[in-house]
Amino acid sequence: MERPEFYSFHNGEKAALPFSQTEYDTRLMGLRTIMDAHGVEVAVLTSMHNIAYYSGFLYCAFGRPYGLVVTADQAVVIAAGIDGGQPWRRCACDALTYTDWQRGNFWRAVLSVTGTARVAGYEGDHMTLAARQAFSDTLAPRDTVDLAPMTMRQRMVKSAAERDLIRAGAAVADIGGWAMKTAIREGVREIEVAMAGRNAMELEIAHRFPDAEYRDTWVWFQSGLNTDGAHNPVTGRRLQRGDILNLNAFPMISGYYTALERTLFLGEVDDASRAIWEANVKAHELGMSLMRPGIRCSEITREINDFLSARGLLQYRSFGYGHSFGMLSHYYGREAGLELREDIDTGLEPGMVISMEPMLTIPEGQPGAGGYREHDILIITDEGAENITGFPYGPAHNVV
Secondary structure (H helix, E strand, C coil): CCCCCEECCCCCCCCCCCCCHHHHHHHHHHHHHHHHHCCCCEEEECCHHHHHHHHCCCCCCCCCCCEEEECCCCEEEEEEHHHCCHHHHCCCCEEEEECCCCCCHHHHHHHHHHCCCCEEEECCCCCCHHHHHHHHHHHCCCEEEECHHHHHHHHHECCHHHHHHHHHHHHHHHHHHHHHHHHCCCCCEHHHHHHHHHHHHHHHHHHHCCCCCCCCCEEEEEEHHHHHCCCCCCCCCECCCCCEEEEEEECEECCEECCEEEEEECCCCCHHHHHHHHHHHHHHHHHHHHCCCCCEHHHHHHHHHHHHHHCCCHHHECCCCCEECCECCCCCCCCCCCECCCCCCCECCCCEEEEECCEEEECCCCCCCEEEECEEEEEECCCCEEECCCCCCCCCCCEC
C-alpha cells in the first residue's frame, strides 16, 4: 500500500465559523501587509491563537504539531490525521492533513506550500527549539523573521465582529456569576458552586451560538485560604460562615475568552476585611475611570500604585491590574503588549479590549486575610471606555 505523507481531506461541507469569510480575509490581508513590510515571502504560524485568529480553526495538539502557512495567494491549515475532516470544515481557507506513518510529515506538508530558500516568518514566542531546528532544516529559508510581535499587535485591536462576540461572552460570564452566587451556602463544596456556574454558562453559550463548537468554559471558585492566588484550582473545601470567597467565571466562545471575577463573603464580613475590600473596590473604580484612548498602560499602573501606596497596601498587590481580551485562553495565547504593568508603555486605542482587575492578597494570620479581586472588561471607544460587565461588586452587593 502506498502511504502518503500528507493529503487533502475535504470531508463534508464547510461549517459555520465564528466570523464571516470577509472577516477572515481582512485578517489575512493585515498579515500579508505585515509580511510585505518585513520582506517575508511565507509565514508559518504554529500557535493555537494565531491559527485560530487567521483561519478559524482551533486545534487540540495532544503532542502533535499544527500550522497555518500563508503566502501571497494561499492560506493552508496543516493538521494531523487524527482530526479527520474537522480542520478543513472549521477553517476559512484550505487544509492539508499529514500522516504519522513516518516522522517529519508535518514539515513535509508545510514544505509543499512554502518551498525552499524563501524569507520565512515564524512565531518566536511559540516554537520550541526542536521545532525551530526542523523549520530550518526542512525549509532551508534564505532568511527568517519573527512575526510574533507584529501579529500580536494586529490582534490587540478588535474588529466590530470581535467586539460583539466579546460582549456576548461578558453577558454569559454574568449569568455564570449569578448561578454561582445562588449556589453559595454553608456546607457546600467549592466544586459544587463551580459546577453550577460552568453548567449555566455552557447552556447559555449553546443557546446563543447554536452552530459553535463547545469547549473549555470553566470556573475557579475559591474560599478561605484558597483565595490567596488568582489561579488556584477548585477544591472540595466546604464553605463556612465568615469565609472570604472568590467567584471566577470564564466562558470560552470559539477560542474567545471572557471573565468575571468578584470578591464575596459568606454571611458576614469583619471590619478588617471590609476595609481591605473597600480599598480594593476603590482601586478598581479608579482604574476603570482612567481607561481612555491615548493613556499608556504604565500610566494607569502608576496611578493605581500611588493610590494603594498612600493607604499602605501596595505591598499586597498580587499582579498587574489588567490585560487584553480576545483570542486567548489559560493555556494558549497572550497579548502581552497590552497589560497594565509598570513595564508596558502601550497606549490604549479605540477597539482594544482590556480588563481592570486589581487584587490584594493579605497573608494568613493577619487581619483581613485572603485574596480580594474585582474584574470588569472594558472596550476602549473614541471617547473613553464601555464597561461590558454587569455583575455588581463590593460589600453592598456581595455579602451572601
